[in-house]
Every structure is written in structure tokens, then in C-alpha cells.
Amino acid sequence: MNITFLGATQTVTGSNFLVEAAGKKFLVDCGMYQGKATEELQNSEEFLYKPEEIDFMLLTHAHIDHSGRIPKLYNDGFRSKVYCTHATKDLCAIMLPDSGHIQESEVEWRNKKRLRAGEDPLPPLYTAEDAEKCMEVFYSFDYDEIINIDENIQVRFNDAGHMLRI
Numbered sequence: 327m328n329i330t331f332l333g334a335t336q337t338v339t340g341s342n343f344l345v346e347a348a349g350k351k352f353l354v355d356c357g358m359y360q361g362k363a364t365e366e367l368q369n370s371e372e373f374l375y376k377p378e379e380i381d382f383m384l385l386t387h388a389h390i391d392h393s394g395r396i397p398k399l400y401n402d403g404f405r406s407k408v409y410c411t412h413a414t415k416d417l418c419a420i421m422l423p424d425s426g427h428i429q430e431s432e433v434e435w436r437n438k439k440r441l442r443a444g445e446d447p448l449p450p451l452y453t454a455e456d457a458e459k460c461m462e463v464f465y466s467f468d469y470d471e472i473i474n475i476d477e478n479i480q481v482r483f484n485d486a487g488h489m490l491r492i
Contacts, residue, residue, distance in 0.1 A: 332374055333357060339391040340368060344375055348478035351375070353383040358394030358425070369395060369451055378403035384481060385410040385464075388417035394425055397452035400460035408464045409473055411483050415466035422461070426454035 327347040333340030333355075340359035345352050359365040377399050385408050386392055396408065396418075410418070429450040437447040467473055473481045 330374075333359070333368075334391070337361075337365060339365060340395075341386070341392045342395070344380075348476070350381040350476070350479060351379060352381050355386055355392040356383060356395045356399050357392040358390050360391055360394075369398070373399065373402060376403070378405070380404055380406055382406045382475060383408045385414055385418075386483075387411075388414045388421055390421060390425055393418050393422065395451075397422055397426060397457040397460045400463065401452055401456055405463060409475075409481060410464060410466055411469055412466040415461075415464045418464065419458075419461055422457035423454040426450070426452050426457035430454065 327345065330344040330346075332344055333342035334357070337359070339357065339361060341355040341357040343354040345354060359368045380399075383396075383404075383406065385396075387410075393414075396404075430453055433448055433450040440447055467483065469483050469485050471482065473483075475481060
């Protein structure tokens with residue numbers, strides 16, 4: 327097993343881990359960087375892996391620092407399954423489009439300044455519509471349910487007390 331720490335290292339935001347095991351490449355989380363402007367700039371950077379080559383994702387919970395870049399990942403070619411709990415899926419269905427709306431509003435404000443300065447406008451990281459679209463790859467399960475990814479990988483989400491349990 328090989329685990330590559332791609333986010334939430336030396337900071338508490340941007341959770342993103344690439345795991346290579348049992349012939350698969352999968353992600354644990356794909357979160358946004360939040361806080362300092364220098365950290366937030368990392369949100370628009372290219373992923374350090376090819377999204378289309380990821381076999382699946384395990385989403386630990388819905389907080390934006392764990393889920394917030396899933397719409398970008400989807401836009402960049404990820405079409406595999408996102409495994410999560412029912413509560414996580416339900417919250418992401420609300421939070422990710424809201425985050426997309428925020429991305430659109432913030433880039434609109436920045437672009438007014440850019441245009442006055444003679445600079446080209448920037449696109450949003452993703453839109454509310456993009457976020458709604460990415461929900462098609464979410465698959466939810468009960469806590470403590472054993473999920474058979476394949477013959478070599480099984481997963482079970484346990485309640486860690488960090489999110490709602492519905």
C-alpha cells in the first residue's frame with residue numbers, strides 16, 4: 327500500500343490523499359483549502375494525479391475542507407464512484423452547490439477589478455450547476471455497513487462523532 331498526502335499537510339484544510347493498493351488508485355477526500363489567500367490559491371491548481379485514472383473515492387464527511395473540490399475533480403474528468411454515508415451525501419447535495427454559488431460570486435467580484443486593470447477575467451473554480459452535476463457519482467451507505475468495492479477491498483464507515491449521524 328502506498329499513501330500520498332496531497333492536502334491537509336502542515337495545515338488542517340484541503341484534505342486529499344491518494345491511496346494505491348490492491349491494484350487500485352483511490353482517493354480519500356478531495357477538500358478545499360480555506361483560510362489564508364495563499365492556501366486558497368491552491369484550490370485552482372491542477373491535481374497531482376489524473377482524475378480520470380482514479381478508481382473511486384472515499385469521502386469521510388461533508389465538510390468543505392474534505393469535499394469542496396469534488397466538483398472540480400468531476401469537471402477535470404473523474405467519473406468513478408464517491409462512497410460516503412447517507413448523511414454525507416445529503417449534506418453535500420446542499421453544501422457543494424452553495425459553494426459553487428460562492429465561487430461564482432467571488433470570481434465575479436474579482437473579475438470586475440481585473441477588467442478595470444485590463445486583465446482577462448477568470449472562470450470560477452466551479453459553478454453551482456457543476457456541483458449539482460457531480461452528485462451523480464455519489465453512492466451512499468449506512469454507518470457500519472460493509473461495502474465491497476471489489477474482491478480485495480472492503481470499506482466500512484464508522485461514526486467518529488465529527489458529523490451528524492442520521
